[in-house]
């Protein structure tokens with residue numbers, strides 16, 4: 001049986017009429033650029049996350065770039081982030097003139113290891129960009145403590161972790177993205193809250209960052225043709241905002257369904273390979289479901305076998321950022337971040353979406369088991 005990585009149409013069918021009516025409304029009003037649907041979605045999105053503000057932008061990459069600028073990251077600053085993420089996290093750091101500094105990851109969660117982060121802090125360090133990888137919250141207690149101690153900004157790359165939660169200080173459950181100075185989100189179709197195209201957002205509780213973000217996304221202007229600064233053309237499209245408002249009403253249920261799929265995967269694969277660990281103080285959003293094997297050969301074999309069986313799979317990420325050609329000038333090499341090196345050689349991700357059936361789950365897990373025989 002063919003199993004795809006994601007199935008966008010499965011999520012569309014039950015809400016097709018609602019979505020098409022909302023899109024038609026925008027078409028009939030023709031308020032395509034920063035229409036009222038954008039403002040409405042921003043309010044709903046901020047309310048969902050428990051933040052004061054949300055600003056809709058063109059995509060999750062621009063969200064990071066503009067969050068960095070709005071919070072004051074400048075040329076020559078060092079920004080510590082994970083090497084085990086999509087390049088959007090680090091290319092935006094470089095693009096604002098700052099220097100990405102990669103710290104090592106934790107061997108169990110695959111998220112930034114706060115001890116390694118602390119070792120990378122210098123007089124030039126301005127910010128930390130934790131990435132809640134696959135939807136698993138980072139150790140935000142430790143990261144916020146480091147930031148407070150060294151006076152650093154924290155910009156949470158929440159592209160894979162919308163609806164994930166973290167029990168901050170063991171006292172208060174907070175959504176990922178609402179803990180640092182800014183949270184950045186992607187509405188790329190395959191993310192937890194996917195648009196029907198590109199989209200993104202930044203959340204913050206800071207009035208000044210909020211005002212700057214609104215200017216930055218619209219060529220640096222508050223009033224048309226009055227530019228207090230240079231900015232970008234990076235607005236959330238009104239059609240996408242109308243779609244996102246509807247999908248937002250369903251996203252918590254979808255995350256529950258993803259967690260149910262994850263539980264079934266974990267049960268079937270117990271003792272076969274390492275399945276994702278969800279600490280007591282976290283709710284995973286399971287944007288991706290990632291396995292770890294005890295050798296690269298076993299991982300590569302499992303991947304080859306699943307592909308032969310037409311079961312989609314993917315390595316997130318096959319080459320860590322410190323080893324990418326794009327960062328050769330930073331001089332990173334194998335052995336610098338040993339945990340990350342070992343993890344990238346031994347993980348791969350299975351199909352994951354809310355509507356995955358029991359039959360599909362069995363097909364996938366049977367194939368993983370067969371590949372190891």
Ligand SMILES: *Cc1c(COP(=O)(O)O)cnc(C)c1O
Nearest residue numbers: 059060061086088159186187188
């Ligand atoms: C998807 C993703 C981004 C970028 O989002 P886009 O909307 O595709 O620009 C950034 N960081 C991480 C970790 C992502 O997974």
